[in-house]
Amino acid sequence: MAGRKAAAPDPARSLALLWGSHAKPGRSGLTVRAIVDAAIELADAEGLEALSMRMVADRLKVGTMSLYTHVPGKGELADLMFDRAYGDLYADADEPSKQPGGWRGALEFIARRNWEILTAHPWIHEVPTMRTALGPNITRKYEAELRPLDGLGLTDVEMxxxxxxxxTHVQGTARAGAEQLRTQRDSGLTDEEWWRQISPTLTTVMSGTHFPVAGRVGTAVGEHFQSVIDPAHALTFGLTTILDGLAQLIESRSAVE
Amino acid sequence: MAGRKAAAPDPARSLALLWGSHAKPGRSGLTVRAIVDAAIELADAEGLEALSMRMVADRLKVGTMSLYTHVPGKGELADLMFDRAYGDLYADADEPSKQPGGWRGALEFIARRNWEILTAHPWIHEVPTMRTALGPNITRKYEAELRPLDGLGLTDVEMxxxxxxxxTHVQGTARAGAEQLRTQRDSGLTDEEWWRQISPTLTTVMSGTHFPVAGRVGTAVGEHFQSVIDPAHALTFGLTTILDGLAQLIESRSAVE
DNA sequence: AGAGTGTACCGTACATTGTACGGCTCAGGT
DNA sequence: ACCTGAGCCGTACAATGTACGGTACACTCT
Known part of the structure; x- marks a missing residue:
């Protein structure tokens, strides 16, 4: 990162911002809300790293430093963006716990919803989430996602x-997908073209040693997905496996009860 | 990111560097090897973002721009660092497939080894891995990790x-742990102190709405781990669950066979 | 109505980044 | 002895986050 050291965001300040009511437009109509919205719009297109305070200010037709009246710095802005992105994840109508299919259906629903957010706002992967974990929307999300796991015999910690x-699975897979997309976009090459470009160098260079299993599997994967990874497939494969594993745990718990 | 646009690394160039033999010291003893080593040492302490070309050059008592004779740019340097970090992941003696406990033991071993690397070199999380997937060490790693899954009745794609x-699980969990550590270090606060600092603001602000399940579970987790997350616990819980799920898949496949 | 005060707004300045460019210096071949 | 090419590097530049100090407006109090 360039510029001044960007002194680590003050957690208390972030929290106050997160939970506070920022309904005082000021004399040029500038709001925390408007700033966050503009920032999200820009970040959706280019990522958090590429997002600059100047860009946000320009889009709002406002001097760069005016932003700092409403937001302490870029870090805190990212925190706000993060919380807002999860704003209306679950409308009342589609609470996970009201989804069909019991806990399993609920978790599948949750995974899908998170996946949607993550692919719509890939910059979320660049936000250090540890300190933000307590924004209002995140807390509401946590509550809604925990509920379907309640009353199954699991301990609180297990839930x-x-x-x-x-x-974690959804996020990791979505991140890989986002990286793939960004790499493609940056290089202007599709996954297939990229492969075609490096293939000759690679075979030349790999001729010395050889990798029987890796070669066979890698080729199979490449042919099956026309790419080195297929995020959508990884998502469902992993989710199925994880839910199968959780089913065993839940069964063992309810047997005891 | 600041500075010139850092034009997306040329894949072919990266590959050549990755697989090439760089044993030509030049007249001031500067080597690709030495550069990568120095960069890793610095990144281990401060992260990839905080690592600058100037720092690397200074540590090697060399002009900044001399680095560019051996390495095309920071992106490619990161690629090299990435591959090197996995350099001696598996010595001959402890090939995963030779581990006790069958495929399950092997996967546990693999998870543990990856965890170790990831916690020793947290900057790995900041490297865009998509284009690097084909360095010599990574390929060797892929081969070694795939082997214990061979001959179990799984298809190549399933393997x-x-x-x-x-x-993905190991990486996601390790990333969360790394973020936690970094946040702690940056703020100078332990997880507990941090909690104590924001707790009053939080309870004040959460009094309006309330979150029954989230409150109960969050408190239980906090008391159990003295923190909001415990990466080590998350690792083993997730691993167990995943392996249980995989066991079902493997059983179903060998039943058909 | 007039004076005073706080806060929103913003122009400028600075440290820091990656790296393009062009020059210097030396090893090795002829 | 001289040329050539490669290693080395000093300087310059565009871009970043934000500290600092100033300006102008909305409000309260007299």
Whole structure:
């Protein structure tokens, strides 16, 4: 990162911003809300790294430093963006716990919804989430996602672990997908063209040593997906496997009960 | 990112560097090897983002631009660092497939080894891995990790998916742990102090709405781990669950056979 | 109505980044 | 002895986040 050291965001300040009511437009109509919205719009297109305070200010027709009246810095802005992105993840109508298919259906629903957010806003992967974990929307999300796991005989810690497992999987897979897309876009090459370009160099260079299993499997994967990875497939394969594993745990718990 | 646009690394150039033999010291003793080593040492301490070309050059007592004689840019340097970090992941003695406990033991071993690398070199999380997937060490790693899944009745694609699932889990969990550590270090606060600092603001602000399940579970987790997450626990919980799920798949396949 | 005050707004300045460009210096071949 | 090419590097530039200090407006109090 360039520029001044960007002194680590003050957690208390972030929290106040996150939960505060920022309904005071000021004399040029500038709002925290408007800033966050503009930033999200820009980040959706180019990523968090490429997003600059100047760009946000320009889009709002406002001096760069005016942003700092409403937001302490880029870090805190990212926190706000993060929380807002999860704003209306679950409308009342589609609460996970009201989904068909019991806990399993609910977790599948949760995974799909998170996947959607993550692919719509790939910059989320660049936000350090640890300190943000307590924004209003995130908390609401946590509550909604935990609910379908309640009353199955799991301990509280197990409930949290199970949910975290699913979410980590979704996030990791979505991240890989986002990276793939960004790499493609940056290089202007499709996955297939890229492969075709490096293939000769590779075979030349790999001729010395050889990798029987890796070669066979890698080729199979490449032919099957026309790419080195297929995020959508990875998502469902992993989710199925994880849910199968969780089913065993839940069964063992309810047997005891 | 600041500075000139850092034009997306040329894949072919990266590949050549990755597989080439760079044993020509030049007149000031500067080597690709030495550069990569220095960069890794610095990144281990401060992360990839904080690592600058100037820092690397200074540590090697060399002008900044001299680095560019050996390495096309920071992106490609990261690629090299990535591949090198996995350099001696598996010595001959401890090939995963020779581990006790069958495929399950092997996958546990693989998970643990990857975890070790990831916690020793947290900057790995910042490297865009998509284009690097084909360095010599990475390929060797892929081969070694695939082998224990061979001959179990899984299709080639399933073998790849199963491995990717485990690795994604390890990586996601390790990333969360790394973020936690970094946040702590940056703020100078331990997780507990941090909690104590924001707790009052939080309870004040959460009094309006309330979150029954989230509150209960969150509290339980906090008390159990003295933190909001415990990466080590998440790792083993997730791994167990995933392996249980994979066991079902493998059983169903060998039943047909 | 007039004076005073706080806050929104913003122009400028600075440190820091990656790297393009062009020059210098030396090893090795002829 | 001289040329050539490659290793080395000093300088310059565009871009970043944000500290600092100033300006102008909305409000309260007299």
């Amino acid at each position: 949290d672990s199970a949910l975290a497992l699913v979410l | 790849d998916s199963a491995l990717a699932l485990v690795l």
